[in-house]
Amino acid sequence: MAMPELPIQALALTIRYLRDFGFERIVGSTASFRPISSNFEMSLSANALHQLEVVLANNSDGSSEGSLFQVMNHTCTAYGSRLFKHWVTHPLCDRNSISARLDAVSEIAESMGSYKGSQVEMELGVENHSDAFRQSELSEVMSSVLTMLGKSLDVQRGISRIFHRTSTAAEFIGVIHAILTSGKQLQKLYVESDAGYGASQPKNVKSALLRRLISTAASPTVMGHAVKLLSSLNKDAADQGDMLNLFISCTNQFPEIGRGRMAVQLAKEKLDLLIVQYRKQLGVRNLEFMSVSGKTHMIELPADLRVPSNWVKVSSTKRTIRYHPPEVLAALDELLLAKEELAVACRTTWDNFLMSFGKYYPQFQAAVQALAALDCLHSLAILSRNENYVRPVFVHDDEPSQIRISSGRHPVLESILGDNFVPNDTELHADGEYCQIVTGPNMGGKSCYIRQVALIAIMAQVGSFVPASLVKMHVLDGIYSRMGASDSIQQGISTFFEELTEASQILHNCSSRSLVIVDELGRGTSTYDGVAIAYATLQYFLKQKKCIVLFVTHYPKILDIQKEFKSSVGAYHVSYLTSQKPLEITESESISSADKLCHEEVTFLYKLVRGASDKSFGLNVAKLAQLPASCIARAAVMAAKLESEVSERLGSKEGRLIKVSSQNENLDHSSELSEFCKEQDFADLAKACHKVLFYMSALNDVEPVNMLCSMKNARDIASKSIDHTRDMLPLSFIPTKRRREVGFNDYKSSYHPITMPRSLEKSTYNTFGEN
Structure with a gap:
C-alpha cells in the first residue's frame, strides 16, 4: 500500500515502540489499512451524531431503541453489524461509490421480490419464468450464507485472534470452517468459464460491487488455504482440547511431533513387555496392570504371595496388595518424560502453525470484510423492501446544490407511528430558495422536520433507500447541526457558551455543499442578544457560506432577513388549528372578572406550509406538562397584560412621532431643506433629509437602546449630507448670527455658493447629539 513519507515515518516509530513489548505484528500487516480522505466520507461530528440520534443511544433514556442505526440494522453477523455502524456514521461523499451501493441494494431487493413472483408464475404454468427463478437464487444463497455465519463464531475477531496467536484449536477450526463453508455456498453463484475455475465469475449478478464482493469472499485462493489448514488438524481432538493428538500427518509436516509420539509409543511398548515378564516370573497368566485413584501400572x-523385596508397596486391601516394581517405575518415568516432551513439541508446533497463518491473513481478512459488506447490503435490501422505501437520485457534481424531497418521512418515528406519520415536502435549490426559516408552536414538529431532512440525506449517502416518494439531491460534504441545550459544569461551560461554540464550529467548517440545521439559536441569553446573534449567524450562512440551511426559530424578527435575501429565504411554519376554551380558575384565585380570559387549545397538524406563525403557544405546553391550573391561569393573565402594554406602547410611539414632527422647528427647517433639495434635483439628499427627520423624532423614544441607535444613525446621515452639499448651500439656511461668525453677509443671494468651514460642520454634528 503506497503511503506518503510522513505516515510511513510515524508507522515506523510505532512499530519500533511495540517491538519492545512483542506486539509489532499488530501493525505489521497492511490488511487492515485503508486511506482516510475527506473527499470520500461525509463530515459528521460527534455532536451531530448525538443530536440527530444516529447511533448508539437516543436522547430520551440512553438506550439504542429509537436510533437511526437500530432502525436500519438488519444484519445477521456481529462483524456485519460493526461495519454497518461504520457505514451509518461515515456516509459516502463519492457519487460513484454511492451509486455502486445503491445498485447492489436494488439488485438484492429485486431478487427477494422476484422469488415470490416466480412461484406465482410456476403455479400458473407460465413457461418463461426461468430467468426470474435464477435471479432469486442470489437472495436465497446470500440469506443461507448469512444465516449460517450468524450462528457460527465471530469470524472477524476469530482471525484476529489467530493472527495474534491467542486462538484455541477449536476456535481456529470453527472460524476457518465457517469461511470455507460460506465460500462453497457462494460458489453456487459462479459459472465456469473456458479459462478454468480461477477465471470464473458470478452468474446472474449485474452489480459490479456485488460481483467483486462475492468473488473476494469465495476466492479460490482463500478456499485452498482453508482446506490446507483444516487438513492438518483433528477436529475431535480440538473439541476435547487434546493437543497431543491435534495434528495429523506429523511424520512429514510436523517431524518434531512425530519424534515425540514415537518416544511415547516406545515407552508404552516397554511397559507392555514388562507385564509379560512378570506373568512368567510370578506364574500368573492373567496378570495385568491396573489403575486406582490416579495411580497407574x-x-x-x-x-x-511373596514378591521381591525391592518392589514398592503402593496400597492394599484385606486380601490384596498393589505393587510398583522398580522396572515399572523407571519405565513410567520414561513415559512421563516422553509425554512432556511431546506436549512441548505440540505447543511449539501450534504456535508456529498460528504464526504461519500470518502469510494468509490478508486474504482471509479481505474475505471476511467482503462477507461483512454483503451482510450490510443485504440489510439495506431488507430495509428497502420491508418499509417501501425509494431509491434516491443524485445529481452530477457540476450541478448546483439542491435537496428535493417529496412526501418525506422521519425513518425512526415512522417505525413507531406507522401510517399515522404526516409526511412533508422539502424544496431547496442554490439558484433559488436555499434557506427555510421554520416557525410554529412548541411541540408542533419543527425539530422533527429538520431532523427528518438530515436523516434522509444520511441514509441516501450511506447507500440506502429512503422514506419518501421522491428524493433528488446533490452529494453533501457534511451535515452540521445545532440543536438542544446542554452544559458542562465541570469545565465551566454554560449552556449559552456551549450553544455558541457549536455554532462557531459550524460557521468555520461548513461549505456551499453542506446542509446546516439550526434549532432555536440564541435562546440561552436575553431577547436582544439572542435575536442579534441568531440574525447575524443566519446572515453569515447566507452571504458568506451560501449553504443549504434549515433554521428553526421563535423570533419573528429573524424573518426580516427575507428583505435582504428576497428569493433565497422562505418562511414556513408547521400548521395547527386553535379553539377557544375558558380558563378554569379556582375560587381562591384573586383575578378580577375583567382579567378572565379564554385559553386557546391547539391541535397540531404537523404539516409544513408557507408563511410565518405569530404564536408559539407556550401555555399549551405548560398545560401538557401538567402545571397547576392556577399557575397556568396566572400566566395567561400576565401574557395578555404584557401583550396589551406592548400594543399601547407602539400606538403611543406613533402618536408622539406625529406630534413631535409638527411642533419641532428643526423638523420644519429640515422639511424646508428637503423641498429645496428636490428643487435642485438632489434626490439623494432629499431622502437623507427625510431620514434625519425620522431619527430626530425618535429622540423622544422611551427605550434607551433605540434612542442611542437613532442618534448614531442621524449623525452618520448628517455627516454624509454635509459632505455632499458643501459646494452648494443657500445662505438663508445658515442662521444670521452664525453667518457673521464665519464671515458671510446678509445681503448676498440666498443661492450663493459657499464652502462650509469645519466649525460649521462641528456645530451641525452637535445638533444631532455628538458630544
Missing part, C-alpha cells in the same frame, strides 16, 4: 497380588 500397578500389579495387584494376593496378600500371602
Whole structure:
C-alpha cells in the first residue's frame, strides 16, 4: 500500500515502540489499512451524531431503541453489524461509490421480490419464468450464507485472534470452517468459464460491487488455504482440547511431533513387555496392570504371595496388595518424560502453525470484510423492501446544490407511528430558495422536520433507500447541526457558551455543499442578544457560506432577513388549528372578572406550509406538562397584560412621532431643506433629509437602546449630507448670527455658493447629539 513519507515515518516509530513489548505484528500487516480522505466520507461530528440520534443511544433514556442505526440494522453477523455502524456514521461523499451501493441494494431487493413472483408464475404454468427463478437464487444463497455465519463464531475477531496467536484449536477450526463453508455456498453463484475455475465469475449478478464482493469472499485462493489448514488438524481432538493428538500427518509436516509420539509409543511398548515378564516370573497368566485413584501400572497380588523385596508397596486391601516394581517405575518415568516432551513439541508446533497463518491473513481478512459488506447490503435490501422505501437520485457534481424531497418521512418515528406519520415536502435549490426559516408552536414538529431532512440525506449517502416518494439531491460534504441545550459544569461551560461554540464550529467548517440545521439559536441569553446573534449567524450562512440551511426559530424578527435575501429565504411554519376554551380558575384565585380570559387549545397538524406563525403557544405546553391550573391561569393573565402594554406602547410611539414632527422647528427647517433639495434635483439628499427627520423624532423614544441607535444613525446621515452639499448651500439656511461668525453677509443671494468651514460642520454634528 503506497503511503506518503510522513505516515510511513510515524508507522515506523510505532512499530519500533511495540517491538519492545512483542506486539509489532499488530501493525505489521497492511490488511487492515485503508486511506482516510475527506473527499470520500461525509463530515459528521460527534455532536451531530448525538443530536440527530444516529447511533448508539437516543436522547430520551440512553438506550439504542429509537436510533437511526437500530432502525436500519438488519444484519445477521456481529462483524456485519460493526461495519454497518461504520457505514451509518461515515456516509459516502463519492457519487460513484454511492451509486455502486445503491445498485447492489436494488439488485438484492429485486431478487427477494422476484422469488415470490416466480412461484406465482410456476403455479400458473407460465413457461418463461426461468430467468426470474435464477435471479432469486442470489437472495436465497446470500440469506443461507448469512444465516449460517450468524450462528457460527465471530469470524472477524476469530482471525484476529489467530493472527495474534491467542486462538484455541477449536476456535481456529470453527472460524476457518465457517469461511470455507460460506465460500462453497457462494460458489453456487459462479459459472465456469473456458479459462478454468480461477477465471470464473458470478452468474446472474449485474452489480459490479456485488460481483467483486462475492468473488473476494469465495476466492479460490482463500478456499485452498482453508482446506490446507483444516487438513492438518483433528477436529475431535480440538473439541476435547487434546493437543497431543491435534495434528495429523506429523511424520512429514510436523517431524518434531512425530519424534515425540514415537518416544511415547516406545515407552508404552516397554511397559507392555514388562507385564509379560512378570506373568512368567510370578506364574500368573492373567496378570495385568491396573489403575486406582490416579495411580497407574500397578500389579495387584494376593496378600500371602511373596514378591521381591525391592518392589514398592503402593496400597492394599484385606486380601490384596498393589505393587510398583522398580522396572515399572523407571519405565513410567520414561513415559512421563516422553509425554512432556511431546506436549512441548505440540505447543511449539501450534504456535508456529498460528504464526504461519500470518502469510494468509490478508486474504482471509479481505474475505471476511467482503462477507461483512454483503451482510450490510443485504440489510439495506431488507430495509428497502420491508418499509417501501425509494431509491434516491443524485445529481452530477457540476450541478448546483439542491435537496428535493417529496412526501418525506422521519425513518425512526415512522417505525413507531406507522401510517399515522404526516409526511412533508422539502424544496431547496442554490439558484433559488436555499434557506427555510421554520416557525410554529412548541411541540408542533419543527425539530422533527429538520431532523427528518438530515436523516434522509444520511441514509441516501450511506447507500440506502429512503422514506419518501421522491428524493433528488446533490452529494453533501457534511451535515452540521445545532440543536438542544446542554452544559458542562465541570469545565465551566454554560449552556449559552456551549450553544455558541457549536455554532462557531459550524460557521468555520461548513461549505456551499453542506446542509446546516439550526434549532432555536440564541435562546440561552436575553431577547436582544439572542435575536442579534441568531440574525447575524443566519446572515453569515447566507452571504458568506451560501449553504443549504434549515433554521428553526421563535423570533419573528429573524424573518426580516427575507428583505435582504428576497428569493433565497422562505418562511414556513408547521400548521395547527386553535379553539377557544375558558380558563378554569379556582375560587381562591384573586383575578378580577375583567382579567378572565379564554385559553386557546391547539391541535397540531404537523404539516409544513408557507408563511410565518405569530404564536408559539407556550401555555399549551405548560398545560401538557401538567402545571397547576392556577399557575397556568396566572400566566395567561400576565401574557395578555404584557401583550396589551406592548400594543399601547407602539400606538403611543406613533402618536408622539406625529406630534413631535409638527411642533419641532428643526423638523420644519429640515422639511424646508428637503423641498429645496428636490428643487435642485438632489434626490439623494432629499431622502437623507427625510431620514434625519425620522431619527430626530425618535429622540423622544422611551427605550434607551433605540434612542442611542437613532442618534448614531442621524449623525452618520448628517455627516454624509454635509459632505455632499458643501459646494452648494443657500445662505438663508445658515442662521444670521452664525453667518457673521464665519464671515458671510446678509445681503448676498440666498443661492450663493459657499464652502462650509469645519466649525460649521462641528456645530451641525452637535445638533444631532455628538458630544
